[in-house]
Amino acid sequence: MGVDIRVENLNAWYGPVHTLHDVSLRIPANHATALIGPSGCGKSTFVRCLNRMHETNPAARAEGVVRMGDIDIYKDATPVEIRRRVGMVFQRPNPFPTMSIYDNVASGLKLNGFRKKRVLDEVVERSLKQAALWDEVKDDLKKKSGASISGGQQQRLCIARALAVDPEVLLMDEPASALDPVSTAKIEDLIFKLKSQYTIVIVTHNMQQAARVAEKTGFFLNGRMVEFDSTHKIFTNPSDKRTEDYITGRFG
C-alpha cells in the first residue's frame, strides 16, 4: 500500500543554479498526483528529489524535509533503501538491453541478491499482469531482449520492473511523452488502475493527461510551486493568475 509524502521547504541546486525554491506540499497516499508546468520549471528535479536520484549527479544538492509515511528520507535512510520503496519510471523507456524480458522484471530482486526461482517466477508474472503486458510477452519471457519489443511495450515493461520490488510510491517522469497515442492510452489506463494501491506522482507536459488521471495537481513555474490543489479546481477555477495563464495556453 502507498504512503503519503509530506514535503517541507525543499530546495535543490545544480552546481550554482538554484533550481527548486522552498517547495512544500502534501501528496496523498493511494492517489495520483500530477505535476505540470513549462519545460525547465523544476518539476522533474522535484520528483528526482523524492527518491534521492537528484544527488547521483555530483554537482547536485538538495535541502529540506521529505517525509514518506513516518520516515524522513534524507535523515532516516540511505538512498538505496529509499529507492527500494520508491519506484521510478522515466521519460524514455529504459529497459536493460542485454537482459531478457524476464530478467528485466526480476532485476530489482535478483541484483539485490534474491534468488528463489519459484518466488521470482510468481513476481514476474504478477508484475507483468499488473502492467498489462503479460499476454503480449508471456511466450518470449526468456527468449527476447527487453529492448527488442515496441516502445510502448518497453515502457510497460519498465513499469512492471518498478512494481516487482513492491514499492509504496511510484514516480513517473513524463512516462508517455515518447509514446504514440495508443500506447499513451494504455499507460494512462494503467495509472488509473494502479493508483488505488500506490501513491503515484506523475510529471506531465500534457494537461489533458493530468486532468484524466490525477486527483491532485501541482503547477510549477521557475522552480517554485505556484499552486497545488484538486485537479478539478486547478483546471476550472485556479486561484493564481499564472496557473490560469498556463492552462489556458497563454504561455509555456
Add this chain to the structure above:
Amino acid sequence: MSALPVRSRAVATLITLRRSVTNQLVTVVAIISTLLVLVPLVAILGYLIYKGASSLNLAFFTHVPMPVGEPGGGMANAIAGSAAILGLASLLGIPFGIGAGVYLAEYARGTWLGAAVRFTADVLNGVPSIVMGLAAYALIVAPQKHFSGFAGGVALAIMMVPTVARTTEEMLATVPNPVREAALGLGIPKWRTVLSVSLRTASPGIITGCMLAFARVAGETAPLLFTAFGNQFWSFNLSQPIAALPLQIYVYALSPYDEWHRLAWAGALVLIVMIMASVTLVRIFANRGVLKGGH
C-alpha cells in the same frame, strides 16, 4: 514559409543526375578504401602460408629446436611458452585495465585524478614496446638477477592495461545514463549497477578492446628480449627464462641458416593463426547466451 523556387524541368533533372552520380562515387570510394585495407592483410597471410606452410609438420608442434646443423626440430616449447606468457599477461592486464576503465567512466568523470589517469594511459599507449621491456627488466629481472617468463608476462601486461582501460572507459560511456538510473532507481547499489548493468551492457565493446590488446602484445618481441629471454629447451617454469614464438622467430630469422629461415616463416604463420583462433574463440563464447538489443 516562402514557396520553393520554381526550377525548370531541365535544371531539376540535372540536379537529380548530379546527386545520383555523387552517391555512386562515394560508394565506389568506400569500396576501394575497404579493398586497400584488406589487400595488405590478405597479402601477408598469403605470403606466410606460401613460405611457411611447407615447413609445418607434426614435429613443428611436438619437438623442441634442434642444435645448429641438425635438420628437423620444432617450436613446441616456444608455442607453449608464448601461451604461458600471454595467459599471464591477460590475467594481470585485463582485470587491472577493466578496473581502471570502470574507475574512469563510472567514478572519476570530471575529476582531477581521472584526467591524470586518462592522460597517463594515453601516454603509456604511445611508449615504444622496448621501453616496456626495459622497465620490466629494471623492476623484476635486475632485482631477481635472472630472466624469467614472469617478467615477460608483466611487461606485456603493462602494455595491455592502457588499451583495455581506455576502450573500457569509452564503451562504458556509450551506455545511456537512463539505463544506469533505471538500476539505481530500483534500489540496486552502485557497485552492483556497475557490474551487472553498465559492464554487461558494454561487454561486447570491452571484449573487442581486450582482444585488440591481446592481439597487439601477442606478436611483441622487444619487451621479451630482456625479460623472458628465450630458451632452447622445454620449460614451464615462469620463474625461469622461457621460450616465446616471437623471440624464436626473431632469432631464427636473423640466423644464417636456410633451415632456420623456413622454421621462422612457419613460426610466423603459427603465431598469426593462433592469434586469429583465440580472438575468434573468445568472440564465439562471449556471444553465447547474450541477448541482442534493438529490433
